[in-house]
Amino acid sequence: MITYGHWGHIGGSFSMAEMLATLYFHTLQIDPARPDWKERDRLVLSKAHGSPALYAALALRGYYPVEKLYGYCELGGFEGHTDMTRTPGLESSGGPLGMGLSVALGMALGLYRLENPRARVFCILGDGELNEGNVWEAVMAAAHYQADNLIAVVDYNKVMAKGFVRDLMGIEPLVEKWQAFGWDVIEVDGHDLEALAEAFYRARWVQPRGKPIVVIAHTVKGRGVEMAEFNYKWHTHAPEPDTADQMLRELARRYGKPEEGYSRLAEDVKKETFYGGE
Amino acid sequence: MAENNNRPGEPALEMQPLEMRPLEMRDAFGQALVELGTLYPQMLVLDADLHTSSKAQYFKKAFPDRFIQVGIAEQNLFGISAGLALTGFIPFPSTFAVFATRRALDQIAISICYPRLNVKIPGSYVGLPTSRAGTSHNCIEDIAVMRALPNMRVADPGDNADLRAIMHTAIQTEGPVYFRIPRATLPDLFGPDHRFEWGKGVVLRKGGDVSLFSTGMMTCLCLEAAKLLEEEAVQAEVVHLASIKPIDRDLIVDSVRRTGCAVTAENATVVGGFGAAVCEVLGEMYPVPVLRIGVQDRWAESGGTGELFTFHKMQPADIAAAARAAIQGKSLREKVYPTPPVELSS
Numbered sequence: 001m002i003t004y005g006h007w008g009h010i011g012g013s014f015s016m017a018e019m020l021a022t023l024y025f026h027t028l029q030i031d032p033a034r035p036d037w038k039e040r041d042r043l044v045l046s047k048a049h050g051s052p053a054l055y056a057a058l059a060l061r062g063y064y065p066v067e068k069l070y071g072y073c074e075l076g077g078f079e080g081h082t083d084m085t086r087t088p089g090l091e092s093s094g095g096p097l098g099m100g101l102s103v104a105l106g107m108a109l110g111l112y113r114l115e116n117p118r119a120r121v122f123c124i125l126g127d128g129e130l131n132e133g134n135v136w137e138a139v140m141a142a143a144h145y146q147a148d149n150l151i152a153v154v155d156y157n158k159v160m161a162k163g164f165v166r167d168l169m170g171i172e173p174l175v176e177k178w179q180a181f182g183w184d185v186i187e188v189d190g191h192d193l194e195a196l197a198e199a200f201y202r203a204r205w206v207q208p209r210g211k212p213i214v215v216i217a218h219t220v221k222g223r224g225v226e227m228a229e230f231n232y233k234w235h236t237h238a239p240e241p242d243t244a245d246q247m248l249r250e251l252a253r254r255y256g257k258p259e260e261g262y263s264r265l266a267e268d269v270k271k272e273t274f275y276g277g278e
Numbered sequence: 279m280a281e282n283n284n285r286p287g288e289p290a291l292e293m294q295p296l297e298m299r300p301l302e303m304r305d306a307f308g309q310a311l312v313e314l315g316t317l318y319p320q321m322l323v324l325d326a327d328l329h330t331s332s333k334a335q336y337f338k339k340a341f342p343d344r345f346i347q348v349g350i351a352e353q354n355l356f357g358i359s360a361g362l363a364l365t366g367f368i369p370f371p372s373t374f375a376v377f378a379t380r381r382a383l384d385q386i387a388i389s390i391c392y393p394r395l396n397v398k399i400p401g402s403y404v405g406l407p408t409s410r411a412g413t414s415h416n417c418i419e420d421i422a423v424m425r426a427l428p429n430m431r432v433a434d435p436g437d438n439a440d441l442r443a444i445m446h447t448a449i450q451t452e453g454p455v456y457f458r459i460p461r462a463t464l465p466d467l468f469g470p471d472h473r474f475e476w477g478k479g480v481v482l483r484k485g486g487d488v489s490l491f492s493t494g495m496m497t498c499l500c501l502e503a504a505k506l507l508e509e510e511a512v513q514a515e516v517v518h519l520a521s522i523k524p525i526d527r528d529l530i531v532d533s534v535r536r537t538g539c540a541v542t543a544e545n546a547t548v549v550g551g552f553g554a555a556v557c558e559v560l561g562e563m564y565p566v567p568v569l570r571i572g573v574q575d576r577w578a579e580s581g582g583t584g585e586l587f588t589f590h591k592m593q594p595a596d597i598a599a600a601a602r603a604a605i606q607g608k609s610l611r612e613k614v615y616p617t618p619p620v621e622l623s624s
Contacts, residue, residue: 042364084393092364093393096384102354103389106361106369109346113322114365121361134385137354144349 001052003244003262005073007080011234012126013053015157015219018191020057023122023153027200032062035088039119041204042091042107046100046135047126047155048081049236055087063089098132101125101152105142108150108212117149120204124153128160131169136181143182148208151200152183155190157221161235178214190217224251282462282583283409290584292594293498294465303495304402306438307459308336310445311370315341318449322362324348324371326355332402332459334372352377356385356397363395368449374408375401375417375458379424386454387427394429394453398445404434404458405495405545406573406590407583416578421493422550424456425523431476432523434458434494434544434552437467440520443474451476460495460545462583467497467518479526481533485513488601489533489540493519493552496543496571496592503597514601525555531564539567539604543597548572567607569600 002008024030028041045054055078059066064087071077078087081095092103104123111119129135142150160168171177178185184207188199196217203213221235222228225247239247245262252259284290301309315321315337323337324346338345348355352373359369371378378386378401390397401424403409404417425432431451435441441459448455467482482497483504492500497518504514517533519526534540540560542553553570560566573590587593 092360093388096388099353099357099385099389102357102385103361103364105354106358106363107365108361109358110362110365110367113367134353134357137349137351138357141348141351141354141358 001056001069001072002238003241004070004267005080006238007073007236008052008238009049009236010225010228010239011159011221011231012047012050012155012157014223014225014228015190015221016050016124016155017053017223018193018196019124019153019155019217019219020053022193022196022200024057024061026197027204028122029119030061032089035063038114039116041119042104042121044092044094044100044104044107044121044123045082046094046104046123047097047129048094048100050124050126050155051078051080051082054082054090058087058089061089097126097129098134101135101138101142104152105138105145105147105150108142108147109145111149112147120149120151122151122153124155127154127156127158127165127171128168130154130171130174139178139181139183142212146210147212148210150212151203152212152214154214154216155219156216157219159221159230159232159235161232163232174216178216182211184209184211184213186213186215188215188217190219191223224254226250282407284582284584288582288585289588291462291499291587292584293502296463296465300463301438302461302463303435303438303441303459304331304333304461306441307400307402307445308333310442311337312340313442314445314449315344318368320366321368321370321449322346324355324359324369326350326352326373326377328373328402332372332374332400334370352382353385356382357389359397360385360389360395363390363397368396368398370398370400372400372402374403374415375420376403376415379417379420379456383423391427391429391454396452397454398448399454399456400459401456402459403461405460406578406586406592407460407462407495407545409461410580410582412580413577418547418573418578419549419551420456420458421522421544421546421552422554425555426550429453430523431455431521432457433474433520434522435520436492436494436497436518437464439466439468439470439472440474443468443472444520447474447476458494462495464495465498467501474520476521477524477526478521479517479519479529481515481517481529483514483516485515486536487513488515488605489537490514490516490543490597490601491519491530491533491540491556492516492543493522494545496545499587499592499594500543500597502594503601506594506598507601512601512605519552519556522552522555525559527559527563530556530559534560534564534566539608541569541571541597541600541604543571543592545592546572547575549575567604567611569604569607571597571600
């Protein structure tokens with residue numbers, strides 16, 4: 001998708017792939033046939049540059065055909081950062097970091113007011129994003145309102161756009177920070193599907209007790225492709241078709257899938273879908 | 279007089295005398311919030327520790343369960359409002375205009391305006407009359423900033439009835455709205471039955487020599503300026519444009535077709551604001567000489583309201599002087615461009 005779109009964030013998309021898979025295929029109480037279902041869970045992607053991963057998850061979950069993904073970053077297609085008016089299944093629009101948790105908190109407060117105790121609001125934050133002051137305004141307020149229907153998920157992949165978090169602006173001690181603000185904290189390996197499923201299940205169904213909950217998921221930026229792992233140079237970078245081919249084959253090998261590689265056939269599909277054939 | 283924060287001996291706003299018990303506009307705002315709250319159960323008011331100043335406290339008293347205090351955290355104020363709008367509520371995140379449009383601009387733009395959410399933003403303490411808090415609290419660039427955002431509508435009321443009408447229309451309008459509430463006490467221009475419509479201006483006084491386009495609290499000063507001009511046999515047309523975006527293009531062009539020149543007046547900076555919006559219309563459709571009354575690309579300062587209006591040359595005498603200059607510009611212009619402006623087919 002990122003190669004077709006000539007733009008996108010690989011590192012931060014790969015680090016939350018398991019997270020999104022677990023949420024969309026296990027935890028979230030949603031129904032793609034009823035996107036306006038009032039009781040549905042909501043997911044706000046505060047690190048909206050991870051949109052490629054989210055768009056893929058929504059397509060696979062059945063919100064729209066996979067062909068739509070070829071329109072990523074194309075005029076008239078899906079936006080580079082999330083635009084809820086263009087992409088079915090999105091619950092908010094975003095881009096600038098630090099803003100999503102406030103929006104998610106507003107949703108959580110709204111759901112309480114609607115006497116809708118079943119629905120939950122998930123919000124995925126990046127780790128570098130925690131440098132933003134707006135995040136901590138929301139963290140403070142969520143505890144104040146005892147918003148236990150709000151679940152923050154930190155994609156703690158240790159790397160920001162231009163280097164390691166610990167070098168650019170450290171966020172440790174992270175667990176203690178959230179606890180001091182009055183949140184329940186669950187730490188988990190963000191690439192272990194079973195562990196994620198259990199953590200999200202606990203946050204979703206077991207934990208609520210008057211405190212908002214944060215799942216700190218330890219992840220690897222660019223997970224799955226050797227050249228991108230923990231490498232800030234792959235934060236925003238669209239691979240050339242040959243590199244994309246190599247990456248896709250490596251991913252397939254690592255996860256035991258049939259090797260397909262980068263499909264030039266798909267380029268034709270994209271042309272037909274978005275340019276009406278040339 | 280005590281109104282508009284002037285101390286004895288200081289210059290006052292040179293406007294029509296107020297009634298015996300005038301209502302401050304922020305009180306009218308608080309009362310209108312309560313009125314709307316009764317009509318719209320999905321309406322909520324959010325506050326960032328300023329409700330006794332903005333007078334959102336009226337709503338808090340009437341509907342304590344529908345009043346949300348977020349503390350001194352304006353970015354969170356607008357983020358939460360976006361989330362509440364996404365669950366079907368109509369939030370009014372209330373704070374001083376400076377904190378809304380400077381501190382939380384990104385949240386307003388991306389969380390609210392971009393997805394066109396139903397959030398109504400009252401900007402309190404706009405322009406010069408902000409007690410004596412000074413530059414940091416005098417919001418002069420909010421019109422320019424807010425009107426640059428796609429999907430946003432912007433309005434500046436001329437009196438209490440106008441404010442109430444704007445709030446009624448705003449809540450019936452889908453999408454984000456920004457409206458201004460100066461901390462001022464203004465003479466009544468409109469009756470209680472006044473209605474506000476987006477993109478519609480009102481001619482308050484007919485005249486053929488110069489058009490005075492004004493928005494917000496400058497309209498009452500333009501009416502005084504028109505009286506001054508009448509003493510010199512100059513007939514000024516006063517056009518009140520509370521709806522700044524969308525703006526009444528037809529009315530603006532129609533007026534200058536008859537008068538041939540214009541003065542704009544706003545309780546804000548002239549850079550990118552209301553005067554600029556009028557000039558955009560005239561520049562595209564019917565170029566005539568225009569002078570802009572407002573803060574002239576500088577910071578406002580601490581001071582009494584009348585004193586500041588005098589300092590920034592925004593009193594009726596200044597508007598009248600600008601009108602005379604515009605009329606003079608008209609004859610100069612005719613010498614430079616002897617043919618009349620081209621009639622537009624529309």
